[in-house]
Amino acid sequence: MTGFIIRRVLSSILVVILTSIFVFVLFFKGLGDSPARNACEKLHNGRCPAPVLASIKHEMGFDKPVATNYAIWAKGIFVGRHNVYSDGKGYNCPAPCLGISQMTSNTVWHDLKTKYPATMTVAVGGASMYLVLGVILGALAARWRGTFADRLLVGGSLIVSSIPYYLVALLAWIYLSLQLKLFPNTGYYPITSNPGKTIAYMALPWLVLGLTNCTSYARFTRGQMVETLNEDFIRTANAKGVRTNTVLFKHALRAAIVPVVTIFGLDFATLLAGTIFTERIFGIDGIGNWSLQALQPPMDINVVSASVLVSAILVVVANLLVDILYSFIDPRVSIA
Amino acid sequence: MSTVTNSDIERAPDRSGATVGNETLLEVRDLKKYFPVKSGGVIRRTVAHVQAVDGVSFTLNKGASLGLVGESGCGKTTTGRLITRLYDPTAGEINFEGTDIGHLTRRQMMPIRSEIQMIFQDPYSSLNPRHTVGTIVGTPLRVHNMVPEKKTLPRVQELLEVVGLNPEHYNRYPSEFSGGQRQRIGIARALALQPKLLVADEPVSALDVSIQAQVVNLLRDVQDEFGVAFLFIAHDLAIVRHFCPEVAVMYLGKIVEIGDRETIYEHPHHPYTQALLSAAPDVKQAAIGGRRERIRLEGDVPSPINPPSGCRFRTRCWMAQEICAKQEPPLLQIGKRHKVACHFAGEIHQAPARPITTEMLGVDDQGNPTGGATPAPMQDQPGFADSWFDLKSKSVTSA
């Protein structure tokens, strides 16, 4: 088990490093000196004298090879950097240094820490909602497969998944929150200060995320369950006199849930890396919104690199956790 | 192929060896296949080996058939896959018409692949459900450029007819056929390249009883007509007996007894062969009076990762003694066409009191080296020698 985890952590680190190199190099090469030019124009009201540009380029490292720049950037994550040049000024950037955000002039790490709890709250609440709802609905649909309720679920899920998510979210917000006032206005309030308010303000985003995503989980779970219910060991359980519901939820669901967990792990990681539509529509100040803003010109390259790095780490960690979880669900999977 | 008349039975040839050429087609020498077992540490070292096949030697003449019998995990299927080069051997030689094909590259194997074909156990999963029968049978013809493109279809139809299927059905999909018919398709595919050797891995064990007989008879016809040599791998002793004039019994990666059919079935000398023969339920015996007395083996086959020392069968053998744990019995030729690997080889209830192998191994009755005697080299050679160790006289005799 330990050997497996160490091996997987090592390979995960490799994946993260390769992703960061890939992204860093592509942006560095692709943007050329335009970040320097932007900074220069900002400082001199749209004009950019050549000596100033040259000095800014030097400060920003454009006169050095990309490998050197990557090394400086990567080293900064661990030991911090001094005198990080941005907006014509030098900033101090303690470890873990991901650079300075041009939008806020804060360190990227500082902004990330501020914005992350909101995204986390959206993701955890939404994901648990769609997982639980989806699996239960799917299991029940499998039990009553072929009936009207089953067809309703399968058909309904098709309709829901054919409507763009942002439309559902927007309409839900307009009708449920603005018009009918069933939910308070949305936004993020730190869970540490007032949990009741957090839940009240997050309820609608969670519900929308949960309901729209649970349909695909319900269908997937249903498919897995239908397959599992045809297995020999289900017949054995029935022949033992096990109650129908026990057969369904103890014997069948445990076997059917393994692939669902895999998909969920990856979905959840993506969700943690930012839920752009949810955050935009419901006015939640999370990292999805943050990285979206960073993409608008002039691009805040440090923020973009940081968010790519974060999502790479999240996906890799989620994969690792799913693999470890596997060995707990399925004793045949030996991850020794 | 669907109706059988008395004339079919009469024309069944005697296959005790007379009709078969004496030219060696396949000679397997000390073949080994070890699958690595990896450790769970940070660096995955190979900590052990599954000794799936551990030093198997035999020969197969042109147009002859050899049965490979044993229980699950004995290495019979691995042996078949080594010979068809689906696996790479760990050690040993596979001499096919004089060429050692054991270590040829993919490219070098290409011309030989058409000569060695395989029939698989499961007629459901071994045929691609999305290809028509015509495509399945015709693909090997195209891959090996056996016939011009235009002649492919007539050749496919000819093959379908040979295996007793309607040649007009070349356009159908495997799902439209029953299990027995699918196995016929598999046979047609294997025959397409006119191979010299067919490795049949449990070709009938997935089929219903009444269909099994049809397929076995078809395989016999195929052999008669095309002179193909068969390596017939099966767990069912009765089926093998009906098909193969020569039989090798495997246990835990080794051949424990090999010989002609009469010897193996009428006068088995290895306790495992005796147990296997006695274990199979027999309709006629039982119909007369309930369950007959039989040798009952205890327990299960040990792990091939860590096989027992000395004789691998000793943990389940009712005759095992000290020497069996200490010395591995050599595969000793004890008859004209009969080899057995047992310290106490003998017919059932007539096993010798003293081990027969002490002198050649240079050990005493308990298996401890005596030092005095010089052990004769006991290298197992494929095939049979002209002289052998006679159990009665305890000396080497020849025909």
Place this chain on the structure above:
Amino acid sequence: MSTDTFERADDMAAPANPSDPFLVVEQLTVKFPTHDGLVQAVTDLSYTVERGKTLGIVGESGSGKSVSSMAVLGLHDPKHTRLSGSIRVDGQEVIGAPEERMRKIRGNSIAMIFQDALTALHPFYTVGDQISECYRIHHRVSRGEAKKRAIEMLDRVGIPQANRRVDDYPHQFSGGMRQRAMIAMALVNDPQLLIADEPTTALDVTVQAQILDLLQDLQREFNSAVIIITHDLGVVAELSDTTMVMYGGRAVEYGATREILTHPEMPYTWGLLGSIPEVAGDANTRLIPIPGNPPSLLNPPSGCAFHPRCPHIDKVPGDLCRTTLPDLVPGDRGANHVKRCHLANPSEIYAGEVLPEIAPDLIDPETGEMIPEIAEVDPDEV
């Protein structure tokens, strides 16, 4: 068994006469409606099983042999199954019985053993958990007691170090041990009827012999009724008292096992006997297969379902085989041996034509008669 204080479902009813057969199946018909039409899986099947006796049901895939026993436990999905006829367990009708009553019978007074224990046991639960679950469904006992019972049963079926192996998962067992565990699970509630569906098909011969021995010992010990479903006539020959041969969803021959195997009267049974290669006997003879393929259950052949494959059809006058379904009636050998065939003189044909082909060694070469020890089985003896 001292812990057995829980009331059995079947005890609640008026006590059945213990000399009556434990299981009576009468005119059982099972049909499955499908998109392609109605699958007539079992038609008009009747049989009985007494306590302490074994019934062997023989047939090929699609003969309906497993379907009928699943019906005994009410395991078919009622939405997709049409059942008719009568199945009485210890005097109680189970067709149409409420689910709750069926549930109390399953695993309790009737238990089942399935073919492939690797797929028939849940891969994610330990062997011990699965056995104790079966015990706890039908007995009010603590987890600890149930586990103790599981260990006791594992020990009884010959699993070494049962108290340690009880916590193993099925994949950690060898094939033979898994089948033993399966038997332990089936026997944990002392069932009065054990249905074994191809219990040894997936096993090696030496292990198969061990399992058959075990089944026979356990049956003697518990005096339970056993139904053994198999395609292997050898297994039936060794274990069962009576044998029923099924073809195309119907019984085609039914009687004492020795009778059926030594004096079969139905060409399909002859065919089965002829198809089996033997370990002894002349190896150079060709096997005598049954030509053709098993019948479709969607569109069963007219008349006798076996007629398209029957080599003796010309011995029946007229078109009888093609047009008329023969009744299951006694043949030449008395009332205890019934067969579904129009042939007027099956014994003669068998002795004169079939036996010399399929088992020439059983014919006395001098007299041309059957070897006496086989010929002299008294049909009324069993």
